[in-house]
Amino acid sequence: MDDKMNALAATGASLTRAGDLSERAQAEGVYTVECVRDGEVIWRDEFLNTVMTVGKNLALDTFLAGSAYTVTGPFMGLISSSGYSAISAADTMASHAGWTEAGNANAPTYTAPRKTAAWSAASAGAKSLSAALAFAITGTGTIKGAFMVYGTGAVSTIDNTSGTLLSAGLFSGGDRAVLSGDTVNVSYTLSL
DSSP states (O other), X not given: OOOOOOOOOOOOOXXXXXXXXXXXXXXXXXXXXXXXXXXXXXXXXXXXOEEOHHHHHHHHHHHHHOSSOOOOOOEEEEEESTTOOXXXXXXXXXXOTTOEESBSSSSSBBSXXXXXXXXXXXXXXXXXXXXXXXXXXXXXXXXXXXXXXXXTTOOSSTTOOOSEEEEEEEOTTOOEEEOTTOEEEEEEEEEO
């Protein structure tokens, strides 16, 4: 009887990987607000905003196709609680039926004009104001949030409907009452 031994070898392999590799840029902004009365912070809020479609479009056009582009603004304003119903990504400066700007016809009033944004250098995919913008409240009222306008036609005049609406957002903790003599300090950071 002959004993035979057969050598047998087998190899198996498998590969598992993600379906695709992609990266996506989403514009997200955060407002940080505090109200100072008699030298003391009486409330503070931080809230996300809606970055409007027209604001995204202007940013993309200037990022990718601009040449010798100089930004106009941005200017920041406050949103009044008067007549408020909603903020929409489709809002523009000329058409934002769900909200009104605080400052002139809609309480509270503050020392004009809209505040001009000054920016620090971008870092880690975000750009922030170099310092908070101070709104000196001159008439009692209730504010809901803040907005930013920039681009061709944008001006610092309260209630002006020119320019491109970049973003608008509401306080996370609800409406905020302010008194004449208060200072509302607002910071903003936009991330991609």
